[in-house]
Amino acid sequence: MKESQTDSEKQRVTPNQNSNLILQELVNECITDVIWEMDLARQKFTYVSPAVYRLRGFTVEEAMQEELHQSLHEDDYHYITNHLPPRISHYENGDESFRILTGEFRQPRKDGSFADVEITTILLKNSLGKVDRIAGVTREIKKTRQRKRAEEIIKLLNADLKLKNREMEQLIYITSHDLRSPLVNIKGFNNELQYSLKQYKDLHNDFGSALLTEKASLIEKDINESIEYINISIDKMDRLLKGLLGYSRLGRMIRIPAQIFMNNLVADVIKTNEYQLKNSHIVIEISDLPSCWASEQMINQAFSNLLSNAINYRDDNKKGFIKISGEQSDNLVTYCIEDNGIGIEPQHQEKVFELFYRLNPQKGEGEGLGLPTVKKIIELNAGKIRLESEPGKGSKFFVTLPAESSVQNPELTD
Template sequence: MASHTNENTELGKLKQKIAGLEKLEQQHKKVEAKLKTVNKQLQASENQLKAYNEQLRESEQKLNQQKEAAEQSREFAESIIDTIRQPLLVLDKNLRVITANQYFYKLFQVSPESTKGNLLYNLGKNQWDIPELKELLKKTLPEFSAVEDFEVEYQFETIGHKIMLLNARELLQKQGKERLILLAIEDVTKSRIYKKELERLNKELEIKAEELQQILYITTHDLRSPLVNIQGFTKEMEASLNDLKKLLEKMQIHPAEEKSLNTIMDEEIPEAIHYITSSTTKMDNLLKGLLSLSRLGRQKLTFRKLDMNRLMQQVLDDFEFEIGKNQVNIEVGNLPDCMGDDLQINQLFSNLIGNSLKFLKPEVPGEIVISGGRVENGCRFVVKDNGIGIPREYQEKIFGLFEKLDPKKPGIGLGMNVVKQVVEKHNGSIEMESELGKGMKFSIFIPD
């Protein structure tokens, strides 16, 4: 009985141990399940962390790229600014210098260290403390309005007297960023000095030209008096020669002496008179041409709107006999009205058409074509003929004084020079195209 009781006791203990083991196993399984869950969570967290790290790496890479691009853009912009041969400043709203280009440092003899971060007015020992500049910036910069070609004239301590044009603009930046001002400085000192000198020289040239015109006018007038006397005395010589011939016809003269006298009376004296007459005629034409040039130079222009169709008809009417005599075909297109002096424009086209008529080809029917039209800021007229043309080597000389295409032709070589002067007095231009044997073409621009 006691043995049976002991067995039951041992069996109970064994069952308790088994139950404890089962409970422990269940707890182990729960812990193991929890560990698996934790491991899964850790794995997920690790994967998420890896993803975050990858995103962070990509963001860092993009940020570095953006920083590099921004640095390149800044260097690129600075290199452009430094290349510009004009002083440039970038200022903040308080007029402190953010940056400047190399040309600013060079022109105003200041260093980057003494410039960046300092007030504009304090630069270079306060040499930018300019009252006009202060007043300008005080009025315009609070509203960040643009400044265009504001002129400042100032005596700088280091670089002397300067005349400058200032231009200012706000630099566009992203919203929320500090507003900046770009100040461009153009040194126009030399150009203004050159301009004043040019104006002085032009004025002096005008005075000299006026004096020359007066001298030319007086000289030609003074020369005409003795010329008229020579022409008069020559006619008297011709009349006296005829009277002398009549007297000699009534006188009894030895045949040998008569022959000698006839040689003198019929050949030598008439030849001398011919040379005198020819020379005085040339001199007379020359003086008339010089007088015409003198009048052209002194004439005051009266600009008005010209009916060019009417004016051209007047010009052609003056050449009616010569046109008919040479059977020249004249073609005139519809011409635009232009602004000019009536008398001088008439003279211009008279000389051009007269020139074409003078140099026709005898073996070919003559033809002169006149056309015109409106162009930008004015009118262009063209006079074209089928005459003998001009050799290439002569074309540069045609508008010179006393230049003649054919010395045998009448005239003294002033006509084309007058054409050039009229065009220049109207602030226009003239161009010529020609080939020997293929005629001439003159293109004239008359501005509004």
């Protein structure tokens, strides 16, 4: 009876054991990384997972028969035999940083070729505190590169997020400072209007009609001046808000990159600004321009802004001159928009690309959004912009864009 009970217990345990074996088999079959353990004294594997067949073409049994030198490229084997003993010594003496290390190696495949792999190894101690085994995980380099590429993308996204946060901080400052100034003016002149109206009512009550007419004309003049200042402030605030709205929309624009024939594009930009060029008596020269690959609508806006900037900041003491040239180097095209205007002091040359920064508020129109918009457009089209300028001699804006559709942003590939 007791023997029968023992058999029954065995029957109840067996299904669980079978289940565990099945789960272990599924894990071994599904994990693509090779998991292994090696006896350091014999330099022989004591365990190798089935994934070794997918990586190197060897069965588990064949891999288990390999010694360490057979499982590595000759140069990598010599590297390990030179570096493993001091590593073990450091770890046994209490330096935990040597317990787990990762490196890139080459392992022979059954067909004679070599697999580029990344191996993470862990030193294992026995009961006496001595390292007698080493365990590891081996994976193909291409998978490692995919992971590293994902990490690079995350870094780029984080950098982009930081940039957007800085832009947001600028916008908050502008909203709280620059947009507040017109409102202060409106409030002040509104108080002036209220005071003038009060004066008018007091005069109407205290004096006769002849004197009232004389005083009324003076009050009307004050009121009209106040209204004029209010309208100027309203117009300024309207331009600021419209500019901000346009700038914020750039990042959400649907960009359709295509080959742009720049001579045609620049000709359209000049035609749009023809009245300003003639009225300012500016001579413009255009070289034969190489084509580029970008969003034509956006690049048109960028070059329009650059041309307008050159017109607005001309030197009235000499005949205006603007030259547009370009050259291709490898897969990139660089255009130069050169003028002989007032130029820019070195300490201001980086600031001109900041939102609402105006070099000379008394010279030219605009609200300080032209060059920041240009910079954002160029960067959105995988390009860069830089400035060279000398006060009193003029400025050169260099715009670099891809020449072909396959060219990526240099910042993303550095």
